[in-house]
Amino acid sequence: MVVEGTPGYTVSILRKNCFLDKMADDYPGINILASQTAEWNREIAQTVMETFLTQFGDEIDGVYAFDDGMGLGVISALQGAGKEPGDVAVVTCNQFGEGWDAMKAGWHSGSNKQSPIDDAILAIQTAIKVANGIDVPALQGIETPKVLPSNVDDFERPSW
Numbered sequence: 001m002v003v004e005g006t007p008g009y010t011v012s013i014l015r016k017n018c019f020l021d022k023m024a025d026d027y028p029g030i031n032i033l034a035s036q037t038a039e040w041n042r043e044i045a046q047t048v049m050e051t052f053l054t055q056f057g058d059e060i061d062g063v064y065a066f067d068d069g070m071g072l073g074v075i076s077a078l079q080g081a082g083k084e085p086g087d088v089a090v091v092t093c094n095q096f097g098e099g100w101d102a103m104k105a106g107w108h109s110g111s112n113k114q115s116p117i118d119d120a121i122l123a124i125q126t127a128i129k130v131a132n133g134i135d136v137p138a139l140q141g142i143e144t145p146k147v148l149p150s151n152v153d154d155f156e157r158p159s160w
Helices: 010-026 042-059 068-080 097-104 116-131
Strands: 002-004 035-037 062-065 089-091
Touching: 002 010, 002 042, 002 068, 035 042, 042 062, 042 068, 062 068, 068 089, 068 097
Parallel strands: 002 035, 002 062, 062 089
Antiparallel strands: none
16 A cells, blocks of 8 residues: 655655556566655545455455655554554654654554654755855755664654
8 A cells, every 4th residue: 555645746746656667677566556645644544544445355465655644544443443552563654753753653664764853954055155155066966874673773763
């Protein structure tokens, strides 16, 4: 199952295409039963997942949600359906504090550390360089390490 962000939005397009490419290359046996937008909204994601559970029931063993907020909606739907932690793997991007808590409780199978604080620092540093006439690369990256149940304690609980 895939719970997507807003259609046409660059981040949604990239997350979907990269996910599908990775699945095709490294996990060709995985069958994606359905994919639907939840518009980056937790409540909509819960409704989408409730519909998926009605349509596919126990066929669902994993869900990729494009961000942690939607992943938390997915987890709420799983809890409401009487699922237990670990029954369905839930993987997201940009872990929130509540997602960190859900991972510690066994509901969340994987995410990544993507900090708005790190994003803001890079943006400010870049703006200062540009204002001072210093060339900057067209694209800059920030490390976004994997957060898994096995290493979640290595990361501070996000405040967002």
